[in-house]
Structure formats: structure tokens, C-alpha cells
Amino acid sequence: MPGGPGTLHNSRRPMEPSRCKNTYSVSRHRTPAFRGLKLRGWRWPATAHTNPIAAALPAAAEAAVAQVDVIGRAVAPQQPEWPHQAALETEPPPWTPPTGRHGLYDANGRLVLKNLTLPELEAWCVAEGEEGPANRALQLWRWMYADPPAGAWVRSLEETRGRQNGFSAKFMAKVGQRVSLDGGLQLSLVVRAADGTRKLVFTLMGGEAAGGSVETVLIPITRQQGLRDRLTICVSSQVGCAMNCQFCYTGRMGLLGNLTTAQIVEQVVEARRFLAQEGDRTQLTNLVFMGMGEPLHNTEAVLAAAEIISHYLGLHISHNKITISTVGLVPELRSVIARSRVQVALSLHATTDEVRDWIVPVNRRYDLATLVAALEELFPKPDTSNKRQEEEQEQQEQQGGHRLPCSQVPVQHGGHHLVVRSSSLEQQPSLQSEPGFGNMAAGMASSAVPAATASAFEAGGTEEMKNLIVVSELAGTAGRWLPPLGPTSQLVATTAAGADVHGGQQAGDGTAGNSHSSSNSHSSQEGAAGMRGTTAGATTRHGCNSSRSAAGSGSSGGRSLLVEYTMLHGINDTLDDAHRLVGMLSRVNCKINLIVFNPHVGTRFQPSTDEAVTAFRSVLVQRGFVCTIRDSRGDDEMAACGQLGNVGLAFRPSPILEAPERFRSFLLPAAAGSTTASKTPAA
Numbered sequence: 163m164p165g166g167p168g169t170l171h172n173s174r175r176p177m178e179p180s181r182c183k184n185t186y187s188v189s190r191h192r193t194p195a196f197r198g199l200k201l202r203g204w205r206w207p208a209t210a211h212t213n214p215i216a217a218a219l220p221a222a223a224e225a226a227v228a229q230v231d232v233i234g235r236a237v238a239p240q241q242p243e244w245p246h247q248a249a250l251e252t253e254p255p256p257w258t259p260p261t262g263r264h265g266l267y268d269a270n271g272r273l274v275l276k277n278l279t280l281p282e283l284e285a286w287c288v289a290e291g292e293e294g295p296a297n298r299a300l301q302l303w304r305w306m307y308a309d310p311p312a313g314a315w316v317r318s319l320e321e322t323r324g325r326q327n328g329f330s331a332k333f334m335a336k337v338g339q340r341v342s343l344d345g346g347l348q349l350s351l352v353v354r355a356a357d358g359t360r361k362l363v364f365t366l367m368g369g370e371a372a373g374g375s376v377e378t379v380l381i382p383i384t385r386q387q388g389l390r391d392r393l394t395i396c397v398s399s400q401v402g403c404a405m406n407c408q409f410c411y412t413g414r415m416g417l418l419g420n421l422t423t424a425q426i427v428e429q430v431v432e433a434r435r436f437l438a439q440e441g442d443r444t445q446l447t448n449l450v451f452m453g454m455g456e457p458l459h460n461t462e463a464v465l466a467a468a469e470i471i472s473h474y475l476g477l478h479i480s481h482n483k484i485t486i487s488t489v490g491l492v493p494e495l496r497s498v499i500a501r502s503r504v505q506v507a508l509s510l511h512a513t514t515d516e517v518r519d520w521i522v523p524v525n526r527r528y529d530l531a532t533l534v535a536a537l538e539e540l541f542p543k544p545d546t547s548n549k550r551q552e553e554e555q556e557q558q559e560q561q562g563g564h565r566l567p568c569s570q571v572p573v574q575h576g577g578h579h580l581v582v583r584s585s586s587l588e589q590q591p592s593l594q595s596e597p598g599f600g601n602m603a604a605g606m607a608s609s610a611v612p613a614a615t616a617s618a619f620e621a622g623g624t625e626e627m628k629n630l631i632v633v634s635e636l637a638g639t640a641g642r643w644l645p646p647l648g649p650t651s652q653l654v655a656t657t658a659a660g661a662d663v664h665g666g667q668q669a670g671d672g673t674a675g676n677s678h679s680s681s682n683s684h685s686s687q688e689g690a691a692g693m694r695g696t697t698a699g700a701t702t703r704h705g706c707n708s709s710r711s712a713a714g715s716g717s718s719g720g721r722s723l724l725v726e727y728t729m730l731h732g733i734n735d736t737l738d739d740a741h742r743l744v745g746m747l748s749r750v751n752c753k754i755n756l757i758v759f760n761p762h763v764g765t766r767f768q769p770s771t772d773e774a775v776t777a778f779r780s781v782l783v784q785r786g787f788v789c790t791i792r793d794s795r796g797d798d799e800m801a802a803c804g805q806l807g808n809v810g811l812a813f814r815p816s817p818i819l820e821a822p823e824r825f826r827s828f829l830l831p832a833a834a835g836s837t838t839a840s841k842t843p844a845a
Contacts, residue, residue, distance in 0.1 A: 257289030262462045265346075265369050265422030272342040275302060276424035276431075279469050280476075290337065300475070301327065307342055307431065307476030310438075312547050313432050319342045346427020349436065350375070359384040360797030361806075362433065371401035371419030376454055377806045378429045380437075381795050382444065393437075394448040397429045399464050400455025402807065405489050405815040406507075408521045409728060411762040411800075412454045412807040416816045420460040426467035431478055450485045452507070457486050458494035468504050481505075485724065492528045492536045499540050499721075506725040507755075508537070512734050513742035520819055521733070536745055541723040543751045723752040728759055728804070729770035729778065732828030736774075740781035753788040760794050760802040764809075766818075766829040 259266055266277050275283060280303055287295035287302075305322055314321070319338055322328030344367075351363035353745045360380045366372050375699040379396040402415035404805060434446065449471060452459040457464045464486065470483040487507040488495055498506060512518035518525035525533075725747065730734045747754070752814055756779060760768040770778075794802045821829060 166211045254289050254291045257286050260466070262461075263423060263466060264420065264463070265424065268342055268344075268346065269372075270342075272340055274342050274344070274346065274424045276306060276343065276345050276427050276470075277422060277466070279466055279777050280473060298333075299331070302343075303473075303476055305329075307427075307470070307473075309434070315435050319343065329716065344424075346422060346425045347428050347432070348460060349374070349432050352436070353799045353801060355796035355799040355801055357605070357795055357798075359799070359801050361796060361799060361801040362429075362436065364429065364432065366401070366421075366425065369419060369422050369425060371421075374401045374418055374811055375808060376401055376421065376425075377794060377801075378427070378433060378453060379801050379806070380433060380446075383448075390445065392445050392447045394444055394450065395430060395433055396450050396453045397426060398453035398455055398806070399426060399451055399460045402812060404456050404457050404459060406523050406819075407489065407511075408523075408819055409511075409730060409759060409765065409767045410804045411765075412804070414475070414764070414809050414815050415454075415807050415812045416814065417455075417459075421455070421463060422464045423466040423470070426463060427470050427477075430471055430479075447479065449479050449485070450507075451484075451486045452803065456489060456491070458488045458491045458498065461494050461497060465498065465502055469501060472504075487726065489522055490528050490533045491524065491525050491533060495536065496540065505721065505724065507726055508533075509726045509728075510743075511726070511728050511730075513739045513746060516822060517734055517825075520821060520825075521730070523819065530746070534750070537723060537747075537752075538751045541721065541751045543749050586795070604672050684804060721751075723750060725750075726753045726757055727754060728757045729775050730759055730828075731768040731770045731774070731823055733767065735770040735778055737777060737781060740778045744782060744785045744787070747787070754791070755783055755790050755792055757792045757803055758794055760797045760804050762805050763799065766821075766832060768828065 212583060259379060260278070260282055263277065266273060268274055273286070275286075278286065280299060281304060284295050284299035287298045292298040305316050307313060307315070316322060319334045319341075320331050323331075323334070335739065346368045347364040347366050349362055350365045353361040353363065355361070359382065362378045362380065364376050364378065366374050366376065376398040381396060382395045383392050383394060385391055400420050401418040403410070403412045404417035405413055406416075407413040430446075430449065432455065437444070449722070451464060451468075468484055468486070471479050472484055473478045481503045481506065485505040485507050485618070486498060489509045497508070509522070510518075511522055512525075513530075515525060515529050517531060557779075563605075727734075727743070743754070756775060758775065760769055761767070761769065779789050779791065792803070796802050797805065800806070818832070
């Protein structure tokens with residue numbers, strides 16, 4: 163096409179639609195931002211259409227020449243006002259590493275990208291000057307965490323070379339020597355239990371406890387027929403533990419070091435790699451921080467790892483299916499509730515300070531009174547006394563109309579819509595169970611209207627009498643909203659003020675479809691160790707999604723707490739302990755999980771008998787608590803709760819505390835070669 167757009171307009175032949183479109187496209191791109199784009203070989207004419215940027219170059223260059231004032235002094239050249247000058251001269255902001263998070267760089271000084279959340283990774287890409295930082299961050303994220311084929315859980319940039327959507331050679335040359343996609347641990351051993359539980363032992367390649375090992379457990383959850391089986395992964399947050407719980411094998415190690423965020427996340431990544439190699443297609447749906455270590459003793463790394471693991475574009479484990487367990491570090495517990503949406507579990511294990519000071523020594527810092535007060539604030543049990551009335555009132559306000567109360571029954575009489583008295587229906591109690599109760603009741607009720615009322619109605623009584631006759635309740639239906647007796651169109655009566663009285667098919671109980679707002683956490687906590695047992699009778703419906711369920715700005719927003727209680731024979735399994743536990747948690751929105759103690763080499767404790775566990779649970783259930791019993795999974799291979807770790811790694815294991823006098827008869831003799839007991843009594 164010769165010439166420019168003017169050629170088309172000057173042509174005698176009418177313009178074709180396609181040419182009109184091309185002309186419009188050319189004219190549309192004639193903006194200062196036009197960068198000399200070509201359209202089918204056509205160029206801008208030299209005179210008629212001048213490129214504004216090309217025209218601005220000589221003027222800008224002339225303005226940049228140093229000037230001399232009348233006195234002869236040199237004047238600094240003025241900066242040319244070129245198009246997009248501000249965007250061209252703006253340098254990317256420097257990257258600020260996350261504060262309070264250790265292990266961001268490996269031993270070679272490379273940034274470990276698995277320590278960063280997705281927003282932090284995007285900020286790093288911005289600082290690197292990437293043209294599309296969000297796209298680059300997402301590309302890195304998908305290659306590190308997404309399931310194939312979108313990702314491949316890669317350990318380095320080089321693994322993507324030559325693959326679809328892989329990184330360019332230019333990008334790898336730019337950052338390849340300064341970043342690492344490796345998680346800092348390596349799978350060294352797989353231990354398989356008889357029940358299908360698998361324990362993965364990892365060797366740490368860096369960090370505070372380089373050369374040590376941590377353990378991760380894959381727990382299979384076999385469900386009833388028709389439901390897909392799933393896996394729960396139990397991850398570690400530390401090498402060893404500083405809490406020194408007397409019955410825990412990990413606590414005997416002492417603390418050797420904290421894991422980095424990347425090392426925590428890599429446990430999940432390595433587990434997915436392992437399952438893929440095994441050909442196991444069982445969904446990994448739940449995650450619990452109940453492995454080695456106290457998670458809230460490494461809070462920053464754990465919260466960042468939980469955010470990475472729960473992202474839907476990566477490892478995609480919902481935050482409702484992630485549970486962080488703690489022995490009761492109160493300030494850190496408040497921080498987790500304020501900053502994260504994950505579920506929380508508390509390792510309580512005792513109902514008196516005497517016992518808890520001994521078996522959970524952190525109680526000496528945060529005693530039971532302090533801990534329970536914090537739980538009542540963070541996990542308040544909602545008041546259910548007036549819950550139904552409030553929900554009914556809220557439903558009426560949302561519908562913008564009025565609802566017939568339970569004591570009124572709408573019927574039709576003489577072409578008018580009435581609400582009639584139920585006294586005449588009390589003579590027919592069997593009508594409610596008859597198939598045609600709706601029509602029969604309507605006819606009988608209409609015929610049972612008192613004669614005086616009917617005559618007043620026929621004589622042209624007040625509009626109020628014509629529309630509504632307030633009557634008493636039907637027999638046996640107190641406090642229950644009855645369904646309408648006819649079609650919705652026949653139940654609407656117009657009042658004198660013109661308002662509509664809706665007697666149609668409304669939901670009877672506004673709470674019937676409401677479930678507990680934290681019910682999603684039950685599956686994750688159940689999956690943690692395969693709970694067994696049924697819930698308490700008719701569970702009270704408490705906690706709703708409205709803001710009323712949260713007491714104060716510092717509450718958990720309706721989340722439910724999981725209370726873990728390890729049953730130790732003669733120590734904390736008496737009926738008195740059960741009653742004290744009921745009183746302690748009476749104002750806490752919680753579920754209780756009883757854990758049968760899993761013995762290990764060198765322990766002095768014994769598991770409670772089945773009879774004691776059943777009696778203990780019965781007390782809790784009778785008082786309205788949801789109480790389950792955790793199955794021991796993998797205990798034959800030291801993979802069960804409280805059995806993880808390797809005491810041989812610690813050069814100085816934690817001391818065994820002296821037991822109170824009245825509990826010593828329930829303890830086993832100290833094993834030969836065990837650490838000397840502390841001479842300081844526990845309480």
C-alpha cells in the first residue's frame with residue numbers, strides 16, 4: 163500500500179472495511195509513545211507525519227550543551243525532557259532481606275530462594291531489575307513447588323535448561339552464582355512401619371545444626387469406603403528441643419539448632435519427590451508441626467514456612483489443614499494467632515502446676531493460670547444462651563420484611579388470608595402426622611374461626627382484623643417455626659400501611675445450616691495421628707462466622723483450639739484430673755485429644771491402661787467436650803508421637819528432673835547409663 167493514511171482518503175475508490183481497520187490502527191498508534199513500529203512495511207512520511215520522539219532528539223541534544231551566562235561562568239547543562247525520562251532514569255529499589263529470619267544465605271553466600279515467600283520473592287526480582295518481576299517470581303515459584311508438569315520440585319536453575327518454560331541462559335548467567343534453589347537437606351534413610359507409616363530421615367547440609375539429622379513422618383489415613391485415602395505429614399522445626407518434656411524422646415536431646423524456613427519447606431518438597439518416585443498417588447492434604455522441636459521457639463521460620471506451604475500455586479496445603487503445636491509459649495502464641503490463619507494445638511499434659519512443672523518445665527515460666535487466661539482470651543467459647551433469637555432477628559433484618567412468629571398459622575378463609583387460633587386444632591393431635599395435613603388443617607382452621615370474629619370480618623371490620631388475627635401456638639410446636647400451609651402466593655397479606663407480611667417458605671432455624679467455623683481444623687488434627695472415638699453426644703453448636711464470635715480484637719476469630727493430653731499411668735490420668743480439666747477449659751473453645759503414651763528406650767513413664775483412658779474420656783464427654791483418642795502410628799519403628807530424634811547426636815542430653823515424692827511409685831527404675839537425675843526437685 164503506497165503512501166500513508168492520507169492516500170486512502172484521497173483515493174477515488176471507496177475504502178474497504180479492512181482498509182478502514184488498518185487506517186484506524188495506524189492512527190491509533192500515532193502517540194508520543196510510538197516507537198517506530200512498522201505496519202506491513204509502511205513507514206511514516208517524512209513531512210506529513212513526523213515521529214515526535216525523533217523530532218525531540220535534536221532539541222534535547224541542543225538543550226544539553228553547557229551554557230555560559232553573561233559573566234562567563236559555566237552553567238550546568240539542563241536535563242533534557244525526553245519522553246518517558248522518569249521511567250528510564252528510575253532505578254529499582256534495593257532489596258531488604260526479611261528481618262528476624264535466620265539462614266537466608268548458605269555457606270557460599272548465595273541467597274536461598276526457598277526462604278522467601280512469594281511477595282518477598284517478587285520484591286527480590288524487582289531489585290534485580292527484571293522487566294516482569296511478578297512473572298519471574300511466579301516462574302521461580304512454580305518450578306520450586308508446583309506439581310508436574312507445571313513444576314518439577316527443582317533443586318537448581320540448571321535443571322530447567324532446555325525444558326518448556328525453563329529459564330533463559332541470560333537469566334541463569336545473571337543470577338546463577340548468587341542464588342540457590344536447594345533446600346539445605348538430603349534424604350538419607352526411609353524407615354517403614356507395619357501400619358504403613360513411613361519415617362523420612364534427612365541429613366542437614368547447612369544451617370545451625372549442619373551435619374545433624376531431622377525426621378519427618380508420613381502418616382496414612384485410611385478412610386471408610388467411598389472416601390479417598392489421604393496422607394498427613396508431620397514435619398520438624400528444630401534439631402532436638404529445648405523444652406525438656408520428661409516423657410518426650412526428642413526433649414531428651416536438648417536443642418542442637420533451629421531449622422531454616424527452606425529446610426522446613428524442603429521436608430514437604432522431598433516428601434512429594436519421594437511419593438512420586440514410589441508411585442504413591444495418595445493426596446498429601448494435612449500438615450502438622452508436631453515433629454522434632456518446639457515450633458514457637460523458631461516462630462519466624464515456622465510462620466514463613468506455613469505461608470509458603472499453604473500457597474495455592476505451590477504446595478497447596480490449605481491453612482485450615484496446617485496445625486502448629488506448642489507447649490505453651492504465651493507471647494509467641496499470641497503472635498501466631500495475630501499473624502497467621504493456621505490451626506493451633508496446645509500440649510497441656512497436666513492439670514496442676516505441681517505435675518506440669520515436672521513433666522513440662524516451661525510451666526515454670528508460664529504457669530497454668532497464665533496459660534488458661536490467655537486461652538480464654540484467644541479462644542473464647544461463644545455464649546449460646548441467646549444465639550437463636552439473635553440469628554432469627556438478623557435473618558429478618560436481612561430479608562427486609564416481617565416473619566410470622568411460631569404462634570401464628572397462616573390459612574385462607576373466604577378469600578382472605580388469615581392467621582388463625584390453634585385452639586380448635588388441639589382437638590386433632592393426629593393431623594400433624596397425616597399426609598394431607600396441610601390442606602385439612604387449613605380447612606378446619608378456617609371453619610373453626612369464632613362466629614363473632616367471622617361476623618365482624620364480614621361486617622367490614624378493621625383492616626388489621628382482616629389481615630391478621632394473632633392466636634396462640636399449636637399444641638406440641640412451641641418454639642418451632644411451622645412450614646407454610648399453602649403456596650407462597652396465597653400467604654401474602656397486604657396491611658393498611660402497605661407493608662408485606664411474608665409467610666412464605668422461610669428457613670425455620672437460621673442455625674440449621676451453620677457449622678462450626680473451625681470445623682475444617684478437625685480433619686487436620688484428626689489426620690495428625692489417626693484419632694479414634696466419637697464426639698460427645700449432641701455437640702453444642704457454638705461459634706459462628708459473624709464478628710460476635712470473637713471476643714476482642716486479639717481473639718482467634720472463631721478458631722478452635724486442639725488440646726493434646728498425653729496419658730501417663732498414675733501421673734495425670736485420674737478422674738480428679740479429668741474433672742480439673744473440665745473446669746480449666748470450661749470457657750475455652752476447644753477439642754481435646756487424648757494421646758496414649760508411646761514408650762521409648764530409657765523412659766521411666768508407663769502408658770495408662772485402656773480402662774483409665776476410657777473413664778477419663780467419659781468424664782469429658784459427659785460434660786459436653788469433643789474428645790478423641792489418638793492412635794499410635796509407627797510406634798514399632800520409633801515413628802510415633804514423642805519418639806522422634808536421636809539422643810546420640812547430643813553431646814550433653816537434657817537432664818532428667820526429680821519427680822515429686824507421691825508420684826515416684828508409678829515410675830520405672832532409671833535405665834542403666836541414663837543421665838543422672840537433677841537434684842533440684844521439680845516443684
